Amino acid sequence: MKNSRIKQAIDEAIGKDPLLNEAFVEKVLTKKKTRKSLQWVQPVIVLCTMLVLGFALYFLPAENIQTAVEVETSLLTEEQRGVVEKYFDAISKQDTKALQKVANVNAETVLKEYSIFDLEQPFEIVKTIDEEQRILLYIKLTTGELDYLNEIQFVKATGKIELSEQQLFYSYDDIEFPRSIDLEFRSVEYAPEMLNFDLKSQRQAYEKELFVDGAILHQLKDEEGTWRVMETVEGEFLDVGIFSDGPSTTTVRPDGYLIIDDKASIVTRLYKHSNGNYQIVHGDFQEDRGINSYMQDFHDEPFYFWGVHEAKIVTFLDGELVSANIFEHAKLDGPSAFYSVDTRGSMVLLKYDDNYAQKSNYYLMEGFDQLSTTEIHYDAKESHLQNNVFINRQNYYNQFEFYGNNLKIKLAPEDVGIDGKSEMIYTNIKVRVEEKKYFLTGDDGFTLQLTRKDDRTIVDELGNEYYTDSKLE
Amino acid sequence: MQLDQFVRMHGEELLRLAITYVKNTQVAEDIVQDVLLKAFEQQQQFRGESTYRTYLYRMTINRSYDYLRSWSYKNTVLTNKIQKIFQGTKSAEQQVIELTENARLGHAILQLPIKYRETIILYYYKEFNIEEIAQLLNTSSNTVKTRLRRGREKLKFILEEGEWDEEFSHKASH
Numbered sequence: 001m002k003n004s005r006i007k008q009a010i011d012e013a014i015g016k017d018p019l020l021n022e023a024f025v026e027k028v029l030t031k032k033k034t035r036k037s038l039q040w041v042q043p044v045i046v047l048c049t050m051l052v053l054g055f056a057l058y059f060l061p062a063e064n065i066q067t068a069v070e071v072e073t074s075l076l077t078e079e080q081r082g083v084v085e086k087y088f089d090a091i092s093k094q095d096t097k098a099l100q101k102v103a104n105v106n107a108e109t110v111l112k113e114y115s116i117f118d119l120e121q122p123f124e125i126v127k128t129i130d131e132e133q134r135i136l137l138y139i140k141l142t143t144g145e146l147d148y149l150n151e152i153q154f155v156k157a158t159g160k161i162e163l164s165e166q167q168l169f170y171s172y173d174d175i176e177f178p179r180s181i182d183l184e185f186r187s188v189e190y191a192p193e194m195l196n197f198d199l200k201s202q203r204q205a206y207e208k209e210l211f212v213d214g215a216i217l218h219q220l221k222d223e224e225g226t227w228r229v230m231e232t233v234e235g236e237f238l239d240v241g242i243f244s245d246g247p248s249t250t251t252v253r254p255d256g257y258l259i260i261d262d263k264a265s266i267v268t269r270l271y272k273h274s275n276g277n278y279q280i281v282h283g284d285f286q287e288d289r290g291i292n293s294y295m296q297d298f299h300d301e302p303f304y305f306w307g308v309h310e311a312k313i314v315t316f317l318d319g320e321l322v323s324a325n326i327f328e329h330a331k332l333d334g335p336s337a338f339y340s341v342d343t344r345g346s347m348v349l350l351k352y353d354d355n356y357a358q359k360s361n362y363y364l365m366e367g368f369d370q371l372s373t374t375e376i377h378y379d380a381k382e383s384h385l386q387n388n389v390f391i392n393r394q395n396y397y398n399q400f401e402f403y404g405n406n407l408k409i410k411l412a413p414e415d416v417g418i419d420g421k422s423e424m425i426y427t428n429i430k431v432r433v434e435e436k437k438y439f440l441t442g443d444d445g446f447t448l449q450l451t452r453k454d455d456r457t458i459v460d461e462l463g464n465e466y467y468t469d470s471k472l473e
Numbered sequence: 474m475q476l477d478q479f480v481r482m483h484g485e486e487l488l489r490l491a492i493t494y495v496k497n498t499q500v501a502e503d504i505v506q507d508v509l510l511k512a513f514e515q516q517q518q519f520r521g522e523s524t525y526r527t528y529l530y531r532m533t534i535n536r537s538y539d540y541l542r543s544w545s546y547k548n549t550v551l552t553n554k555i556q557k558i559f560q561g562t563k564s565a566e567q568q569v570i571e572l573t574e575n576a577r578l579g580h581a582i583l584q585l586p587i588k589y590r591e592t593i594i595l596y597y598y599k600e601f602n603i604e605e606i607a608q609l610l611n612t613s614s615n616t617v618k619t620r621l622r623r624g625r626e627k628l629k630f631i632l633e634e635g636e637w638d639e640e641f642s643h644k645a646s647h
Contacts, residue, residue: 005575006582006597010493013579019488019498020481028480028506247577262580396588413538422611 076128076135080154084125084137087152087161092119103161113168117141117148126172127354129337133157136164136337138354140172147172149354151335175333175352177361181371182329183313185322191238191270191280197229199237211252217259219248228259230270230278238278240268269314271321279321281314311341313348317368326350326371351393358393360465362454380433380452381472385440390458390466400458400466405429407442479513486599487533493594494537496583504536527609530599534591534609541587581628589624592617 076084083102090098091114096107103110119141126149129136135154140147149172151164202220204227209217216231217240228240228248246263256271256278271279311326326348327336334352342349348371351360363371385402392398397412407426426442433439438458440448450458456467474482487508491501512529582593595601595609596617603621607614 006578006593009575009577009579010582010594010598011579012576013583014489014492018485019492019501020485024484024488024502024506025477025480027502028484028509029477031506031510247580262577262584265584396586 076125076137076154079159080135083154083159083161084139088119088123104155104158105161105163110163114141116143118143127338134162138335138338141169149334170334172334175359177350177352177359177373178331179373181326181331181350181363183324183326183369183371184329185313185315185317185324185368188271188279188281188314188321188323190273191230191240191278193277194229194237194239197237199229199231209248209250211250211257213252215252215257217248217250217257221245226261228268230257232278234276238270238280240270240280241282243282269321271316273321274319281312281321281323283312283314313365358465359463360393360453360457378436378452378454378472380436380438380450382431382433382438384452384458384472385429385431385438385450388468388470390468393457393465393467398464398466402429407440407448476513480509483512483529484509487529490530490533490594490599491537493583493590493598494534494587495540500540504533504540508532508536527605530595531609578628585624585627589620589627592620593624593628596621 086098086102090096090102091111094111096111099105099107099110123142124140125137126140127136127138133156135156137152137154139150139152141150142148149170151168151170153162153164154160155162199218204220204222206218206220209219211217214233218229218231220227220229222242225242225245226248227242230238230240232238240259243261243266244264246261249260249262251258253269253271256269259268259270260266261268265284266282267284268280268282271281273279312323313326314321314323316322326341327339330336330339330350332339334354338352338354340351340353342351348363348365349360350363352358361373363373365371387404388402390400390402392412395412397410399408399410401408401410405428407429409424409426411422411424413422426444426446429440429442429446431438431440436452438450438452440446440450449461452472453459453465455471456469457465458468459465484505487505488501491504492498495501495504508529512532582590585593591610592606595606596603601609603614603617606617610617
């Protein structure tokens, strides 16, 4: 019998009550009946639709049916894609009335702004970001020789396009990283103290987390989630906030506390200031890290690098907890939404991802007010590609697996070609190195060129980055 | 066998499997509905190349991955920090959730990256062996062992030493 504790734990997390109920059975049976009846109805519907379409095509003006522009994307719903197509169609025809129907914009300004672009060709939506209230769209437009990224937003409530609040157009030619990023540290806020908070009068179920120094973290079940209230050793109650309905991982620091919301992956640092009050700061940590690896990656020096898209550096200055938003003063070529931050030891990794191109660059803290690119020379060695596995940074399923004299290339399901092969094995691989490049050859004319990027990363000819667990020595 | 019997026989375990992937009750139900209907309609066509359980699991896993790769799931939701999982009606009793050590472990498992999570779940929760998991996920036994080891390492802070399956510890580590 395998570890029954894990089984129980998963059952508890999912819920001990059965998921299968009569309502679900009924749903399945109903769906089957609906499928069957549709089999008879479908041909009738198709025939009617054809008749209606034929009528419409014959009697109605053609320009009411089709737009001139074509949006290449599979990420939007049909309706949303239709709105985007009509938006650009109206712009290409200089039709302010048609534009007002699909967009809440100043038509004259918009027509002027877009006048330099060629809207005749199908264009791509390079990235979409789905938020609660809106969908941000980044469209690649060309002036003939130069490419630009156009940021617009599809507002869900109105079903119309609105212009971006930030910048309308970004240069989309060669994305380069800035050589340095200025940092502006500011003091973080103080934790709100709840002066008349009466714990005994709280009716919600809750549990307590006892710290070794006598402080207590009360976790109250609120309809919005788990409300965390810190009872300090001085007897004050501090509002730590609500992030999810999940549990916490906690630890005491010499100067305060660390609380991690396990479910939302939000970390909270409470720092006891010399004035006796507590400063508080929150941050995200990377989605793909379990909590344990995050805590193991804690820096000994007092710098905390937090955040994915809202990246910040948190540290201490003159006895105060301070933080700096990494993107605040960064001169980025693309929209900040395309960038995220990760850490590798003492280095900050700035990543760019627009779904078509992925790039990254390392920075070191230079003094207190700047991140600077590192100029480190890396050499390629044949031993780097012996019995080693490299995983695509953007898609875990794409991998290079070197074993013996062979190379197995694994493909993600969406990258599998017509032949249906998700793995290809190349034999008798020979590696030649030159500075930071690896030149591979193998049986049946196989060739591949890779480039070493840093301690753990290699890059293929398309610029895709692959990392390995062990350092490349 | 009638459809409702078929659903009752397989529905619960497939729902529990799907929910560990998509972490949403509604989505899991949609996935399992499709799997059960299709499997029921194609019962005669099952060729017995694997066990029927493996066949159903593979269908469920593939559809779960389809959802996880879909645009509606994949695109970043920047402002939505509170993840609502297991949406569904809850009784008053269920709303009083006591967070035991086990629950923390369960939550931590469900927070693992999908590749580690599914291997841990198929091995410990669904009790497949290494070879069966390799067949189910169309990968090699070595890869399964590696993912199990890495998944366990990520959970190490919760579990005490010696709690892992001794047989696996000796055979699988390399």
